Amino acid sequence: MVHGTHNALEDIRNKNIKIYINGEFFSRNDAKISVFDSGYLVGDGIWEALRLHNGVLVFLEDHFERLWQAAATVGITFPFTKEALEKEVWNTLKLNNMHDDVHVRIMITRGIKKTPSQDPRLTISGPNVVIVPEFKKASTESKEKGITLFTSTIRRGSPDYLDPRLNCHSKLHEVQALIQAIEAGADEALMLDVNGFVSTCNATNFFIVTNNEVWTSTGAYCMNGITRAKVIEACEKNNIICKQKDFSLFDVYGADEAFVTGTFGGLTPVTKIDGRTIGKKSYGDFTRKLSTLYNNLIEDYVNNNG
Template identity: 80%
Template structure:
């Protein structure tokens, strides 16, 4: 079994989910898109991932803001508003009779191309929108066990050529980093920025805890994680010192605890990096407390609807 931050409890209901493609619904095995789609041809697309928790799409406004910022960054114009996309997402969830423990992936590409090309002027359709809802509950066993990381030689890009904060379909460099980590015997990859400071992981954001303080990267070279932002907010609300700063592997190897964050898994502890054990427990006390405080923010979002 693959071990990592996206380990989910098996759910047979996912065999029968209905996937949304441009207004129509398809069974899993029938959900297809053209080979002339710009996302398939050149990775020209953006995406967002949401969690349905107790009938509420948690932190929805944050996710929509990030999606619209991504669209503006790549010069993509949506033929719908945030309210209309939200209505579509709820239509998909209602069509699948889903209410809890659901992961919703929204993917929007520039559209169909007249011929294989990078040129956006050769796009002959409006944006393609695909929404995949799946029953996904994070594996508690995986969280208790923790994950291992390997520092990849693949660096996080500079904002002047592919801003790491952009949720785009062009993820090949992250895949390369993950392949290095897997070949080194780790679960996932830790990535440095262009200056050699610790940035993020291939699919999650990275934190360490030193002497009771929480450290994470500056945010200039890492994914614009919603969960990352919520952990920082939880620290601020509860009087926990949280630094967004440059730090190196020297600091990481001497950390008391480490963890990664993501929309699906929340907070997942890291037990080993580059073969060096981090802390004395697979699930450190301070990481557990931060996970509790993060879940309190989710509960608050559910209460406020």
């Protein structure tokens, strides 16, 4: 069985979900996009992921702000407003009778190309919008077990050629990093920045706990994680020292605890990195405390927006 931060409980309802494509709905097997789509041809697209919790799309404003920033960065002009896209997401959720433990993936590409090419001027349609909702509840067993990491030789790039904060369809370097980790017997990959400092993981953000302080990277070379930001916020609200700083594998190997963050899994403990055991428990007490504080932020958001 594949083990990692996206482990979910099996749900047979996902066989019959309806997927949104440009204003229409299709069954899972019939949900298709053209081979001339910009995302398929050259990875020219952006995406966002949301969680539906007790009838509320958690941290929706933050996710949409990141999506619109991504569109501005790559030069895709949306022919719709945030309110209009939110309405389409809700239409998709209602059609699928979804209320809780749901993961929603929004994918937007530049559109259909006249011919296979990188050139955006050869795009002959508006943006293609796909919304994939799934019943996905994170596996508690996987979270309690924790994950293992392997430090990839593939670095998180500099923002002058592909800003790591951008949620784009071009994820091949992260896939390569993950393949290295899997071949080394680990669950996921830890990635360094161009200066050799610890940056992030292939699909999640990375934290360590050392001497009752929480450390994460500066953010200059890592994914612009919403969950990462919420963990930092939770630390600030609860007088926990959280430092965004440069640190190396030297600091990581001697850390008291380590964990990763992501929209789907929340906080997931890390038990080993490069074969070295981190901490004394598979799920450290400090990580568990921070997970509770993060979940409290979710509950507060749901209560204020439900």
